[in-house]
Amino acid sequence: MAASSRSQAISLYKMLLRESRKFPSYNYRTYALRRVRDAFRENRTVQDPQLVHSLLEEGHQNLQLIQRQVTVGQLYKAQKLIVE
Amino acid sequence: PDRERDIFQRTGLLSETAIGNNRFTEMEQELGRDEPRPLYMDFQTGPLLWPYCFRNDPRVLDAMLPYQVNFYGNPHSRTHAYGWESESAMEKARKQVADLIGADPREIVFTSGATESNNMAVKGVVRFYGQKKRHVITTQTEHKCVLDSCRVLESEGFSVTYLPVQSNGLIDLELLDKSIRPDTSLVSIMTINNEIGVKQPIRDIGHLCRSRGVFFHTDGAQAVGKIPLNVTELNIDLMSISAHKIYGPKGVGALFVRRRPRVRLEPLQSGGGQERGLRSGTVPTPLAVGLGAACSIAQAEMVYDHQRVSALAQRLMHKITSQIPDVILNGDPDQRYPGCVNLSFAYVEGESLLMALKDVALSSGSACTSASLEPSYVLRAIGADEDLAHSSIRYFYYYCDYYPLWEMVQEGIDIKSIKWTQH
Numbered sequence: 001m002a003a004s005s006r007s008q009a010i011s012l013y014k015m016l017l018r019e020s021r022k023f024p025s026y027n028y029r030t031y032a033l034r035r036v037r038d039a040f041r042e043n044r045t046v047q048d049p050q051l052v053h054s055l056l057e058e059g060h061q062n063l064q065l066i067q068r069q070v071t072v073g074q075l076y077k078a079q080k081l082i083v084e
Numbered sequence: 085p086d087r088e089r090d091i092f093q094r095t096g097l098l099s100e101t102a103i104g105n106n107r108f109t110e111m112e113q114e115l116g117r118d119e120p121r122p123l124y125m126d127f128q129t130g131p132l133l134w135p136y137c138f139r140n141d142p143r144v145l146d147a148m149l150p151y152q153v154n155f156y157g158n159p160h161s162r163t164h165a166y167g168w169e170s171e172s173a174m175e176k177a178r179k180q181v182a183d184l185i186g187a188d189p190r191e192i193v194f195t196s197g198a199t200e201s202n203n204m205a206v207k208g209v210v211r212f213y214g215q216k217k218r219h220v221i222t223t224q225t226e227h228k229c230v231l232d233s234c235r236v237l238e239s240e241g242f243s244v245t246y247l248p249v250q251s252n253g254l255i256d257l258e259l260l261d262k263s264i265r266p267d268t269s270l271v272s273i274m275t276i277n278n279e280i281g282v283k284q285p286i287r288d289i290g291h292l293c294r295s296r297g298v299f300f301h302t303d304g305a306q307a308v309g310k311i312p313l314n315v316t317e318l319n320i321d322l323m324s325i326s327a328h329k330i331y332g333p334k335g336v337g338a339l340f341v342r343r344r345p346r347v348r349l350e351p352l353q354s355g356g357g358q359e360r361g362l363r364s365g366t367v368p369t370p371l372a373v374g375l376g377a378a379c380s381i382a383q384a385e386m387v388y389d390h391q392r393v394s395a396l397a398q399r400l401m402h403k404i405t406s407q408i409p410d411v412i413l414n415g416d417p418d419q420r421y422p423g424c425v426n427l428s429f430a431y432v433e434g435e436s437l438l439m440a441l442k443d444v445a446l447s448s449g450s451a452c453t454s455a456s457l458e459p460s461y462v463l464r465a466i467g468a469d470e471d472l473a474h475s476s477i478r479y480f481y482y483y484c485d486y487y488p489l490w491e492m493v494q495e496g497i498d499i500k501s502i503k504w505t506q507h
Contacts, residue, residue, distance in 0.1 A: 069142035
């Protein structure tokens with residue numbers, strides 16, 4: 001069980017990062033990437049299966065949110081920022 | 085491409101450009117199609133049409149969209165499902181706001197923003213208790229809406245004390261103690277100043293007001309969601325909240341009005357009796373939902389964001405002060421919110437410096453006062469020299485990820501300051 005939830009977490013992490021890279025807005029993109037990395041790093045040592053399950057659930061919901069917002073962002077694109 | 089744009093504009097099709105095309109805002113037309121857009125670092129106000137910055141957190145937008153698209157019922161309609169679901173969304177948002185500040189949901193009143201909340205609090209409370217209590221206390225560094233409301237009250241015959249602040253921007257508690265009279269009804273002092281970022285000693289002020297039987301109102305627009313606030317612990321009776329300062333939508337805010345001990349106020353807006361009769365008018369469900377979502381996100385991310393903002397602010401301060409002489413930080417260095425940095429560059433005029441830094445959108449003074457060329461009244465209140473007040477720039481940022489910026493800003497500032505001192 002622990003192995004499968006670990007692999008679930010890893011695949012969720014990869015999916016989140018992949019979706020976050022699609023944000024057209026520099027700000028949202030960098031924030032999402034950073035936040036996802038920091039959140040997974042922070043919760044690396046969690047053992048309690050209930051907590052793991054609820055965190056994974058939250059991760060999936062965030063993934064869907066990112067997918068929706070990436071779409072919205074692509075509909076209303078603006079020019080690139082000067083830092084880009 | 086320009087001809088194309090002309091045609092679009094003339095035929096009125098510009099606003100309905102097809103999905104995937106760029107939208108031409110005023111700024112883009114000014115800049116020219118290919119020039120990159122400047123960075124928006126002025127997070128404390130909202131002047132630009134097209135916010136690059138993180139002003140609308142995508143999580144907030146995601147919470148709001150269903151209520152713009154499908155669930156568009158009026159939350160005050162009691163007779164159908166659309167109304168019920170709007171109402172339950174509104175009540176959920178109310179609970180989210182209340183949880184952020186440690187209040188009861190029944191103590192939250194949705195308004196159109198912190199300006200309206202401040203107006204309601206100052207004018208409403210003072211007028212309600214106006215038979216016996218004729219005195220109000222505020223500070224010289226408050227937001228314009230509070231100062232202006234006090235001016236209106238003065239014209240109605242109330243007497244107002246505008247407390248001076250010390251040179252570090254903090255008020256003197258003893259002076260406040262001495263200023264409270266038996267006929268004082270309200271003390272209004274903002275938690276974190278929007279121009280210099282100074283954090284007032286709210287706990288002590290609240291304690292003092294409670295012990296003297298005076299209502300304490302604080303404009304928490306810049307503080308809510310950024311620092312932990314509990315209205316019961318801090319003895320706050322009224323607090324203004326603004327959604328767009330915490331990445332919510334513009335056009336909505338809230339006012340916390342304590343129920344125990346009860347704070348009564350005369351409503352500014354009369355009508356159908358919504359919001360406990362204190363603020364009539366249909367509550368804008370999508371905006372309220374946005375405010376609620378913004379509050380719950382702010383609560384969850386408070387610690388993480390505070391660390392990040394402090395790190396970025398330190399880096400900014402260090403880089404600027406180590407490379408440029410004669411830079412002054414306005415406001416107390418310790419009792420502050422790290423994300424608001426107000427710097428004065430000696431010998432450099434603020435507005436020109438801003439225009440020279442064309443790649444960064446900042447503000448000199450605050451948005452409400454930046455239209456006039458007068459130096460900021462807040463800086464004057466803390467005793468800054470006239471010429472330094474003219475040359476202050478405020479950097480305020482939050483989720484900023486602009487690492488390569490600092491190097492650019494260095495070059496920009498260096499060049500400009502050298503040029504100016506040669507005059």
